[in-house]
Amino acid sequence: MARMKFICDAERCIECNGCVTACKAEHDIPWGVNRRRVVTLNDGVQGERSISVACMHCSDAPCMAVCPVDCFYRTPEGVVLHDKDICIGCGYCSYACPFGAPQFPTNGTFGLRGKMDKCTFCAGGPEENSSQAEYEKYGRNRLAEGKLPACAEMCSTKALLGGDGDVVADIFRTRVLNRGKGSEVWGWGTAYGRPTQGTPGAAPAPAKKS
Amino acid sequence: MLTKPGMTVSRWIDGVLEKNDLIDQDSNLRGMFFWGHAPNSQTRGAEMKRAMDKLDLLVVIDPYPSATAAMAAMPGTAGDLNANRAVYLLPAATQFECAGSVTASNRSLQWREKVIEPLFESRTDHMIMYQLAQKLGFDKELVANLKMVQGKGGMPEPEIESILREINQSMWTIGYTGQSPERLKAHMRNMNVFDVKTLRAKGGVDKETGYKLDGDYFGCPWPCYGTPELKHPGSPNLYDTTRHVMDGGGNFRANFGVDRDGVNLLAEDGSHSKGADITTGYPEFDHIFLKKLGWWNELTDAEKAAAEGKNWKTDLSGGIQRVVMKNHGCHPFGNAKARAVVWNFPDPVPLHREALYSTRPDLVAKYPTHDDKKAFWRLPTLYKSVQEKNKDIGKQFPLIMSSGRLVEYEGGGEETRSNPWLAELQQEMFVEINPAAANDRGIRDGEQVWVKSPTGAKILVRALVTERVDRGTVWLPFHFSGRWQGVDMLPYYPEGAHPVVRGEAVNTATTYGYDSVTMMQETKTTVCQVERATA
Numbered sequence: 200m201a202r203m204k205f206i207c208d209a210e211r212c213i214e215c216n217g218c219v220t221a222c223k224a225e226h227d228i229p230w231g232v233n234r235r236r237v238v239t240l241n242d243g244v245q246g247e248r249s250i251s252v253a254c255m256h257c258s259d260a261p262c263m264a265v266c267p268v269d270c271f272y273r274t275p276e277g278v279v280l281h282d283k284d285i286c287i288g289c290g291y292c293s294y295a296c297p298f299g300a301p302q303f304p305t306n307g308t309f310g311l312r313g314k315m316d317k318c319t320f321c322a323g324g325p326e327e328n329s330s331q332a333e334y335e336k337y338g339r340n341r342l343a344e345g346k347l348p349a350c351a352e353m354c355s356t357k358a359l360l361g362g363d364g365d366v367v368a369d370i371f372r373t374r375v376l377n378r379g380k381g382s383e384v385w386g387w388g389t390a391y392g393r394p395t396q397g398t399p400g401a402a403p404a405p406a407k408k409s
Numbered sequence: 410m411l412t413k414p415g416m417t418v419s420r421w422i423d424g425v426l427e428k429n430d431l432i433d434q435d436s437n438l439r440g441m442f443f444w445g446h447a448p449n450s451q452t453r454g455a456e457m458k459r460a461m462d463k464l465d466l467l468v469v470i471d472p473y474p475s476a477t478a479a480m481a482a483m484p485g486t487a488g489d490l491n492a493n494r495a496v497y498l499l500p501a502a503t504q505f506e507c508a509g510s511v512t513a514s515n516r517s518l519q520w521r522e523k524v525i526e527p528l529f530e531s532r533t534d535h536m537i538m539y540q541l542a543q544k545l546g547f548d549k550e551l552v553a554n555l556k557m558v559q560g561k562g563g564m565p566e567p568e569i570e571s572i573l574r575e576i577n578q579s580m581w582t583i584g585y586t587g588q589s590p591e592r593l594k595a596h597m598r599n600m601n602v603f604d605v606k607t608l609r610a611k612g613g614v615d616k617e618t619g620y621k622l623d624g625d626y627f628g629c630p631w632p633c634y635g636t637p638e639l640k641h642p643g644s645p646n647l648y649d650t651t652r653h654v655m656d657g658g659g660n661f662r663a664n665f666g667v668d669r670d671g672v673n674l675l676a677e678d679g680s681h682s683k684g685a686d687i688t689t690g691y692p693e694f695d696h697i698f699l700k701k702l703g704w705w706n707e708l709t710d711a712e713k714a715a716a717e718g719k720n721w722k723t724d725l726s727g728g729i730q731r732v733v734m735k736n737h738g739c740h741p742f743g744n745a746k747a748r749a750v751v752w753n754f755p756d757p758v759p760l761h762r763e764a765l766y767s768t769r770p771d772l773v774a775k776y777p778t779h780d781d782k783k784a785f786w787r788l789p790t791l792y793k794s795v796q797e798k799n800k801d802i803g804k805q806f807p808l809i810m811s812s813g814r815l816v817e818y819e820g821g822g823e824e825t826r827s828n829p830w831l832a833e834l835q836q837e838m839f840v841e842i843n844p845a846a847a848n849d850r851g852i853r854d855g856e857q858v859w860v861k862s863p864t865g866a867k868i869l870v871r872a873l874v875t876e877r878v879d880r881g882t883v884w885l886p887f888h889f890s891g892r893w894q895g896v897d898m899l900p901y902y903p904e905g906a907h908p909v910v911r912g913e914a915v916n917t918a919t920t921y922g923y924d925s926v927t928m929m930q931e932t933k934t935t936v937c938q939v940e941r942a943t944a
Contacts, residue, residue, distance in 0.1 A: 223833075
């Protein structure tokens, strides 16, 4: 089975925020929660680079390792998901994540930190695929419909690629060869380690409903 | 007066405010329609507010009330407001509530389908146009060649397909004639047969109509000459002599005669589009030229009747274009050289002329602007007198002020700033200022600053300290509106219709200045001073 991965090509990203807008619209994400964002380094000076960042669905995911209630699980396609019925909103994952992926809606009473929300690789959550309950908690499940993540599909320069790790790596390798200079594949090593690592673990059974 | 070129949209405020005896028409401008147009994308906002107040009639036709509604409603200078002014807000349907063709910036046309019926009181633009023509008494003429159908609420409106067909039957000069609704719809149904790199169809037959798509460029990018039946494929690139004209090729147009001051303006021998029967330069085609070449009898009898006494632009049968292109591989508009010396422009070859408001008196002296014009599109248009008066303006306003676009917003921005997904990405109006210019003024990144204009207007915005601009220049985006010289305009929007994000419009602070050919407004070069706002 394909191992799903993201690549963002900093040579191509033009900071248009199309990925961010696609994500927000696809999943109806509230104001202030950013499953995906575009980060620009050296803004306004020579060598300026932008990259689109979201949950990278790491092979050895730190969020998963630190979660005190074990709400994370990994799908057979390598997508790291979590169960909002188990999450207690403690924020440990947010400290552990090297990409700043976990988001916490703070619009409750006293700015209460709500349950964690993050990029699902458009793969929903533990609820039944494409159900209303899944949509409301996790957004649309495009993978179940045979589609790739909305952000990468929307990307106008194809800087952001999302899909089978082998396929996106091949596309990127071809680009690097054509450019004849080093890769700008930010975060790839952090997320996926060396090629020998990263055999996806089995997904836990969906949380039981009481 | 109807035959005299009218005022340009950039100058409507002067049409209202200028002294009556100085304008080249009987009365001042009394009524204004903003039809899908943002006031804050136009310069001299402070004066525009005065002009809006003096009008008899102000109409906004837009899916959003737009900044026009709020600007008109907010209090202006005492004494400016015309007590009898009538303001109408007419809600127009969005793109999702109507169908029709839409042209992209690569010149391809696409056909849009209606997604939902127009909501609330909104009507389609063509229904509003028809109903306006009814009130003005020329509705029968407006729709003489159009099929009428039932639109919203059973009210009649022109059928959208027949509007495009009327365009097809009349726009011969720019090749807007071949893109029939039928061809465009066939393209939309069969997108898969078009190559994503060349945009060209490889084979393919439309199941619904049997139309053969092979060779068409997607959306028949104009120029797509001749009748739809001629099947010109559209032109993916202009002036491409490596292709046959019936393959989307072409050459430069013979639009300025055949010679000037003894110099040949037509193309030199051997320079022509691929496969052309005439391998020298040649003028545009008309009935006489066709007869001289012996090509006249290649027209059908019906085409001959229509083409007699006509040229390639006025022959409504399309016969001249058909014979010239299909039978002889020539371009109907002739084959000439590119015109690099534009002798009818004030500067036939572009010259630097220093901006009216400049921080450099030495450059004003070295590169002075044009002389004032008495009547340019009916209005006195000032150049030298403004520049002379302001040649030392840089002492008080030492920063060059420029404006431009952001990717998140479009135009005046009322629609896109009403979209929460986009509004969240750019929540505040800002001014880009160089670290050196900011430090000299005691301004830190993210602080509130006043941007002050020579007009006396000032806008309150956030400082974005960046190396993107040099020490002498500041830059501001032009998509914001809804704040006016430090004051929130929220109370002046119709209830519930305000955009999510509001900010100062840069054009509240822009100055006078117009292009000497096109009357385009000066939005890129004026001057300002920036000061830290003390809370």
